[in-house]
Amino acid sequence: MSELSFRMGELFSGPGGMALGARLAANAVDGVELTHAWANDFDLDTCRTYRRNILVPEYGDEAKVVSSAADLPADGGGIVHQNVHDLGIEDLGPVEGFAFGFPCNDYSLVGEWKGLTGTYGPLYSYGVKVLATKRPKWFVAENVSGLRGANEGQAFKQILQHLQEPTDGLRYKLVPHLYSFDDYGVPQRRQRIVIVGIRADMDVEFRVPSPEIYKGADVSARTSLMSPPINLYAPNHEFTRQSQNVVDRLNLIEAGEHAFSPRVLEVLPDHLKIKTRTTISTTYKRLEPNKPAYTVTGAGGGGSHMYHWSANRALTNREKARLQSFPDDFVFEGLKNSVRKQVGMAVPVKGAEAIFTALFKSMAQVPYPSIEPNIDISEILATKPSTHR
Template sequence: MGELFSGPGGMAMGARRAADAVAGVDLRHAWANDYDLDTCRTYHHNILVPEYGQRAVVVESSDALPLGGGGVVHQNVHDLDIEALSPIDGFAFGFPCNDYSLVGEWKGLNGEYGPLYTYGVKVLATKRPKWFVAENVSGLRGANEGEAFKQILEHLQEPAEGLRYRLVPHLYSFDEYDVPQRRQRIVIVGIRDDLDTIFRVPSPEIYADRDVSVMTALTAPRIEVGAPNHEYARQSQDVIDRLSYLLPGENAFSPRALEIMPKRLQIKTRTTISTTYKRLEASKPAYTVTGGGGGGSHMYHWSQNRALTNRERARLQSFPDSFVFHGLKDSVRKQVGMAVPVKGAEAIFTALFKSFADIDYPAIEANVDVNKMLASRRSRAA
């Protein structure tokens, strides 16, 4: 398996867990790439070192990858020599979502990050893997009036002349797949068209009895004192006072809170983002963990007047406490927020590996009709 835009390793850890659970699957991480050095170090420590030991490396060029895999390339994808990467059977890429996110300017293909999916297409065209898994935000569907998603699907379906993939795009809500967070993401699974394997979307009913509440995620078991990435943020007295007026589920603009909150603590902005100083609700999944943002965007405890620690955010992304993130607090926050939830990835890869192993599993119909979308695009082009 190879990865572009690998992040800290949520997709990779999910794939590894799935491989361990499905008989007959031997998964090896051939190579990975990310532009951020802390992220590469995190991936190296948690994904590659357990597998390759001292042979695992972080390098600055794909030419320097060791034979037999075990390397992560710290390099901007624009400069990456894709031709030099070793052959792979499977490919994963969570191409950057900045220009497709509903929270941003929604530039889509016209933004700085929008066209980066094409590097994934180039990997498919040159390495011809048997399968791929691509992930992006739910806003991808509507960017550029819906045309961006159609173009991406078209390029993934036929990345090169004579090479086609059967695509199964689906909008997953990861709280339905044992992740304690309401995080909706488009995941596209592709299988090379010359293979008989058929992928189906795994049914969330498999996970229906799982407790995905915030309280369970953060307290069962309790995080040990001194756990990695569990440093508490220094809260100003104004932040502490502001939070004291908010009930679980409320934010800085909730009408009830504004009626009793002193004027000096009220947020004066033209836009009112619903997650600003929003408290979590102990009995429900968290709202979406993000990787950046200023004051009021750090996610807030349901009863304590403080922001969550990075370790707590990592639990909401279903990373185990043994997963150590490298870098300073802001860097770790970014890595956690940009990652694919481990258990969400595990559910998808388990279904994928069972498909190749010809093992049946409960499945549902995909909620994105790829044939209809591509037909619409071709009709418009004509």
Template sequence: MTDLFFRMGELFSGPGGMALGARLAAQEVDGIELRHAWANDFDRDTCRTYFRNILEPEFGESARLVDDSADLGQDGVGVVHQNVRDLDIDALGAIEGFAFGFPCNDYSLVGEWKGLAGTYGPLYSYGVKVLAAKRPKWFVAENVSGLRGANEGRAFRQILQHLQSPTDGVSYRIVPHLYSFDQYGVPQRRQRIVIVGIREDLDVEFRVPSPEIYEGVDVTVQTALTSPHIHPHAPNHEFTKQSANVIERLSYLLPGENVFSPRVLQVLPDHLRINTKTTISTTYRRLEPHKPAYTITGGGGGGSHGYHWVLNRALTNRERARLQSFPDDFIFEGGKESVRKQVGMAVPVLGAQAVFTALFRSFAGIEYPWIEPNITLERVLQAERDRAA
């Protein structure tokens, strides 16, 4: 069989979870050659992380980190640190594959849920512009589960329709699905919508990979963080200096409990209580060692850092990265809070690998166990009609 060669571009690339997952998938599937072409993110530390871990190992000194897409050039390989609104898409090189985890801020259930009316909601349209300009053979788009309900479902419908038909003369067969990544080898209960599209003129059909492929994979927190143990001097493994109050507060919590758990409220002294009307279930919540972690986030104040199941402390960034299935030799650039944001906003590596492996097997004509998608454009349209009735 002739090898299939894909140059891949990315918008909203993050530190490289999607890219590393795609690389590992290409190595896993015979007959697939993947070459990273260009990537873009608005955060400089994130771009430095992507450059260090994704581009330098593959291209060495020929890869570049630039602050303007025009400086990269049609034949250039690199990551562009630039606001996507200022990106010159036409200046970027040709690609056969495209990935983008468009910003989720306005679609997340933790927030105001502004959807398309928010600052970040319309940014998916820049991915549509790439599809229209570059016409890649495939794309992979990722966002939070709350995307389905934003703007009473209108936002999701619009996004799916635009991805299906980005411009006259090119269209894609799209397969949206709500994945729970703990079913695909990730030690974290992280639910995300992934939309895979294959250009309509290609005789290739993508099917959602079945979780049964990953049955038997240990996705428990304890295994993820202790097998093997993290080296004390591992990169990004700085411990947070916990206040005396935090240490004392955590000492009252059992695995899986948070400060609002019924038992904890009965025993927690008044000076350690959290006085708020918003009782978010992950506030100072301990992990459960024999289960996958709850969703790791990239921001938030006290009580939102993720907490060890028995030690009275927050997780380190290296531990968070393991729960996002990043290998220990993947080094994040920037200060501790910058790294925390990068880790929490990333696509889990093994989750991305599962999707890309199925995608590449589809192109290579290799059969694999699959399931029906739990989302279709037809159902989305019907749901919108039902709400309007």
């Protein structure tokens, strides 16, 4: 196998934003070939979406959704629908590259911020096990910006320590960076920490790609949703039927405002005001047409669905997918609520593409404009861990 031919594995793959970004990047860098060997996600609809859009183009009808890692096709082309706790990592095939967006629930700034003490916080360790056993040449890990502060910073430190040295005798050179994806061609203000690791025995240095490369991109919500217009019969483009109260409320909210904006609170009649103890600034918030959208999310009750800047309605899942930079021919499997979750949890395609393009150029020794990381790993890792895995 050529040095620049990579089999890629994924844990917590989501519907395929990371994978599609990696594929587009490989296609754009001369001399790089990428195949998707295996993936894993707990949600069945998500697995079906990944199979349809990522695996079928490579493997055709041989691509499979399986219920156990032991059932993966020997030559790749499968995604495991299974809880990661039950996943047989030893049954996963060899890979040269690895990606994982480990669940962010316990690191998000919205919520209890439990970090490593929460249900989802320790799940990164399964990625560490893949590194320790498969020894890929590179990996890409993604999480929310709140990861840095969870458990008074100790969670991030521990994660970096374990990713840097997954097992005795194996080390990775890490480059963590807080990316604002609207700087990289994504029509959405979405900040995420992405950690790129290169195996230490390789003479390769990853550098954070400069946003200057993408400076000319129009990342406004209007351009994203209107140029070109979405076909009325496009997949996942079902419109939500809004109640009269919602229509009346939105009619009094202007672009960029939300249900708790000072002006809105003055003009909303009492029966249209939101009676809650917490005031979330995205509740019934309208997009601003000439700016990137605010962050697309995958869950939440009334008022959390994202709202058009002028039409009195929530966005469709297809519109949200555009804000996540998915092409219109990327079809999400499942009912509307399932698709909403998949779109909101995905890594934006163009954001992933920018990072993987830099990674593959680094591997191919191709120069590109870069910037210094905005996270100082040497400062974070100044002291040794008190315990090992």
